[in-house]
Amino acid sequence: MKNIIKLLALAAGVAGMSSCSDFLEQTAPSELNDNTVYNSTYYTGLRVNKIYGGLAQDQTYSQYIPIIWGLNSDCELVDGLGADADNTTSERGNMNYNASPSWGNLAKLWDAMYGIIEDANLTLEGINSSSLLTSGGSEQKTMERYKGETLALRAMIYFDLVRFFGDVPLKLEPSQADLSNAYLHKTDRDVILDTLMVDLKNAVELLPWADEVSGYTTEHATKGYAHALLANIAMTRAGWVIREQAKDGYETADYTDPTYPTQRPDAATRTKLYELALSHLSAIITNGTHKLNPSVENQWYLINQRELDKNYHENIFEMPMGLGVSSELGYTVGVRVNGATTEYGVKGNSSGKMKLTAPFFYSFDKKDLRRDITCAQVQLGAENGVTKESMLGNTPFGIYVGKWDVRKMNEEWRQAAIATGNAKWMSGINVVKARYPQVLLWYAEVMNELAGPDGDYEGSAGLTARQALAMVHTRAFADADKADAEKYIEAIPATKEAMFDAIVDENAWELAGEGFRKFDLIRWNLLAEKIQEFKDTYYDELMNESNPNYYPEKVYFNYTDETKTKIDMSSVTWYGLPEGKESSDYDDNKSFYGAEREDSKQTQLQTNWPSISSGLVGDNVQVKNRYLLPVGSTTISAANGYIHNSYGYSD
Structure with a gap:
């Protein structure tokens, strides 16, 4: 299957991969054979760099995945409203769950991701056959690290493919010249995730922590990232998914499609998976390499500055x-x-x-x-x-x-x-x-599942679910307001249900816009429910005057400078004019959400609002919970009959 065996030429267009890393060189000289390359730590490093180079394509992590493929959720929307929400030739329709196999970007992402997998498979074959892997000393350590990086990156790619498409072909060896392993059927996603967890256990043993080795920063797949990725995969494996067909012994959700059921494993299996996740999350927490930056403002300032945080390592893995x-x-x-x-x-x-x-x-x-x-x-x-x-x-x-x-x-x-x-x-x-707040929120989730909000559990990091949640929540408040933030945490009822709801809310407040929210909602089987809830909330906050968030028709605000170029955001009247204030007390104003009530056309309410995620929660729902995207038509046509679409999508 040419879509799988296609090897992308990545060296062009990725030079200067990072201003603070050494991913400049990615290809060993063409005159060197594999035996020479993989018996040199230098040249092996260049091969591993080529895998990182694949992450910097528009079709993978430079644009598609972090910005588009995590849409839509209950708080993040693609900019496709009204008629645009049905446009299946672009992301506007596809991310509103009105997807079409003919959308060209489906095949582009598929090809690029399997191209990286092919590079990883070639690299692993070379490393495993290298005499340096058993030579002892520093060269063996270096080769082991390269193997761990490659295993972790390949696991990450496959995990994302599963989250986008469901069951996909699992290919763990390089393509053969005679095409004997070129055409592959889909592999059940449970098998894929189980395989990835085994690989990541191996990677954990091979990789160092961030900055444990000189120059080995969070721009590499580290031990911390392998732990975090394994935990996330285990929790996803325990969660809800829409399936091509029902599996015996699995629980079926109440809201499910009759042909393509939404299911999760039985309770005993979930417990084992939560315990596995807990062990790896606890390893990160107790090691102490990764911590919360005390300032959420500084955390995002450093990201925008393109500066690695060597003090807290809050970002567990940053793609260079x-x-x-x-x-x-x-x-x-x-x-x-x-x-x-x-x-x-x-x-x-x-x-x-x-x-x-x-x-x-x-x-x-x-x-x-x-x-x-x-x-x-x-x-x-x-x-x-x-x-x-x-x-x-x-x-x-x-x-x-x-x-x-x-x-x-x-x-x-x-x-x-x-x-x-x-x-x-x-x-x-x-x-x-991956960021450390995610580790704490995942930890809170599994501890809540295993021991409730305030209980302990064997293998924990010594934190309760409530304590881990508190660390994330209170960090987001100024010192003068932390006491109020702590009161919010203390007021969460001591039930699993209440704590879970609080974790779901915190997940949105902490991670919105980062490409994670949608996939957490999916494994919780809350995606359709939460999107509908957001749409209902908009209507209530717009139209119900008794709602505490009843939208004002105008917002008033001041500027910070006499030239009126910068807005004083602390002055904006988001909740209406404060008591004792009049419109004349402000420099300027702007028509706001409540103006929709006075607009006879009501474009937002009558046209845009119904179109949001209309293929998942609107009148156009053909398959319940169909959040998965179809395999691209050109990929299907190149698969020689081995791959077909499911979930009601045509080939």
Whole structure:
């Protein structure tokens, strides 16, 4: 099957892979044979670098996966509203769950991901046959590390493929010249995930912790990432999935499709998987290499600065990207620069793919610092030659993701964006694949499942579920407000159900926009339910005057400077005019969400709102819980009859 055996030429276009790493060289000289390459730690390192290079393609992690393929959730939306939500030739229709096998990007991602897998399989074969792997001393340690990295990266790729497509072909050896292993049937995803967990147990033993070895930073797959990935896979294996056909002994959900059931393993199997996840999460917590940055603001400042955090290592694995070469974080998602400005160049940026929602914004505690870091209610643009911030206004489904913010990027980036001219610029911001807050939230989840909110369990890290959740939640508040944050945690009832609901909420507040939320909702079997809940919440907050989040028709605000170029975000009247204040007390105002009530056309409510995720929760639901995407038509046609679509999709 050519889609599987296709080996991508990655060396071109990925030079300068990271400003703070050594992924520049990726291909050993062509005159060297495999025996020579894999009996040199230097040349083996170049082969491993080629795998990292594959992660920096637009079709993988530079654009598609971190920005588009995690949409839609209950708080993150693709910018496809109204008629656009049915456009199956682009991400706008496909991410609204109106997917079509003819969408060309399906095959592009498939080919790119299997290209990386082929590189990994070739590298593992070479390492396993190398005499250096058993030579003793530093060279053996280096080769073991390369093997661990390759196993972890291959597991990550397969895990994402399973989350996108469900059952896929599992290929763990290089393609043969006679094509004897080229055409493969799909492998049951449970078999795939079980195989990946075995590989990751091996990788854990082979890999060092971040910065344990000189130069071995979080831009590499480390021991911490192998632990975290294994735990995430175990929890996914224990969770709900839509299946091509029912499996005996599995539990079937209440809301399920009659042909393609939503199922999860039995209780005893889930317990074993939770215990496995707990052991690996506890290993991360007790080791202490990875911690929370005490400042959530500084955490995102460092990411935008493209600076590795050597103090806390909150980011457990960052895919290395290169300024001007890869990563569309800050360009295709982030604070909008609407057109040419003197400060940020002729192009501005797009920021058009991923948006956040009004109900999500209003779900935050008013003092939660993550609200304004995550939800950017302003955009930048030029006015009389000066860059100015302006409020977005009545865009309840179009809030920008503020975690990536050009205002926080460094001068090197700014000069690169200016030099790019009227073309798309690449930010070079690393794609963070796992963060320590996720470890704490996963830990809280499995501890709650095994011991309840406040119980202990053998193999734990000495934290209860409530204590782990508290670490994530209270970090997001200023020192003066931490006592109130702690009261929120203390007030969660001591039941598994209440604690689980709190973990689900915290997951959104902490991780929105980062490409994780959708897949957690899927394994909880909450995706359709939570999307419908968000849509109902919007209607209630718009129309119900007794709702505490009843949307104001206007927001009023002040500027921080006399030239009125920067908005004082602390002054914005998100909840209406404060007691004792009048409109004349503010510098400016903007029509806001509540204006929709006075709009006779009601575009947001009548046209946009019904279209959101319409293939999953609207009137166009053909298969219940069909969150999986189809395999691309061109992939099917190249598979020689070995692969076919399921879940009601045609070939």
